[in-house]
Amino acid sequence: MGRKILKYLSILLALIILVLLGLYIIPPKQETIEYDYAEIERNPLVNSKIGWYEAKYGKNYQITWGAKQGLQLNLFDFDRDNIKSLRLKKIKENEYDTNNDPNTVEVRFKFNAENTSWNIDVNTSKTKLQAIKRDSLFYDQEEIEFYNGAQRLAGLLLTPYKNTKSVALVLIHGSGISDRDNFWYMHQAHYLASNGFIVLLPDKRGCGKSNGEWHTASFDDFASDISSALNYLLTNKQSEFNRMGVIGLSQGGWISHIVNQNNKDLDFVIDVVASTTSPNEQVKFEVMNEIKNSGVPEFIANPLSLVFAKRAQGKRRIWWDKNGEFDPIPLISKTTTPVLKIFADQDENVPVQRSLERLNELLKNNPDLPVDVKIFKGSSHALFDSETNWIRRDYLDYLIFWISKI
Structure with missing residues (x-):
């Protein structure tokens, strides 16, 4: 009986030391965020490619502007196995790659003068398709x-x-x-x-x-x-x-x-x-679940969540100081x-x-x-x-x- 009490007291003491270390003695390092702003696409030739492309079997692919430079190819579906979202990085005027290899052309656009529309040919390791641009879809x-x-x-x-x-x-x-x-x-x-x-x-x-x-x-x-x-x-x-x-x-x-x-x-x-x-209360709940899911018992996860949540907040101190108590x-x-x-x-x-x-x-x-x-x-x-x-x-x-x- 005495050994069990000693064991629990040792665990409690270790938790107290961990809390003190996490909160006061070893402050977390501030996270460094580097910003790289992309510009709005203003090239008329690139913008003319934006739209919907119809492929076989009634599949419709979206070509849109990416949040970064380049284009994005999307296929929407409610089954995760069927969806596609590919970032198209420009190599030449009508040639793009999807794997950051400028020596490999995986996507080609070709303008069909006869029907005044764009065709697209995609040939990656996982996606192969040919489609034609259709106006007025969706x-x-x-x-x-x-x-x-x-x-x-x-x-x-x-x-x-x-x-x-x-x-x-x-x-x-x-x-x-x-x-x-x-x-x-x-x-x-x-x-x-x-x-x-x-x-x-x-x-x-x-x-x-x-x-x-x-x-x-x-x-x-x-x-x-x-x-x-x-x-x-x-x-x-x-x-x-x-x-x-x-x-x-x-x-x-x-x-x-x-x-x-x-x-x-x-x-x-x-x-x-x-x-x-508040965000402060929410993040403690989130961190506690992360700790519990790693196999830690709840009675230990609760105090640990205070430490790890506090350290997570410390990495973005400015943001949490402004928003934590909202x-x-x-x-x-x-x-x-x-x-x-x-x-x-x-x-x-x-x-x-x-x-x-x-x-x-x-x-x-x-x-x-x-x-x-x-x-x-x-x-x-x-x-x-x-x-x-x-x-x-x-x-x-x-x-x-x-x-x-x-």
């Missing part, structure tokens, strides 16, 4: 730039040829480096645009072709960027829609409520897998704009139970708040379907349903 694409003061921002604007919804959407990115090349975002933008919505998918500040720094920015800074995107739509596309909303994805679901507070023209807000706790509940409590909160019940990044407790308490005290909650069972943070290992269709269909009914 939606038109524009690479746009807009400004938040002196800050130049960029993005991809998708305008459906059949504008059946008369609704414009702006997507708000999650944490870290994130731009239009992230296929998780691009797939959602594509599906919504294919179903009649105008969709603006910006490059987050400091990412892709948007200038600025994301790792020193506050949520107010990000929200101001999104307000500039909304203003761009109001200035350039207002005749094409009569309602406008934002979709905050993950971290974007904190920023969305600042956008809502600052924009009278907003008709709805959708938060997807976003916590209603609480979305006071802003949600004042909303007159309809809000949809979407959660995944197996999310290990977001404390869903705690988030729901806070929401339920808010709605109990404010029963007339226009806030709806939807929980998707059997999915984690990315809202994947367990069978297809990709974004579940019923989630995206629910977005369309909810927007149509408000």
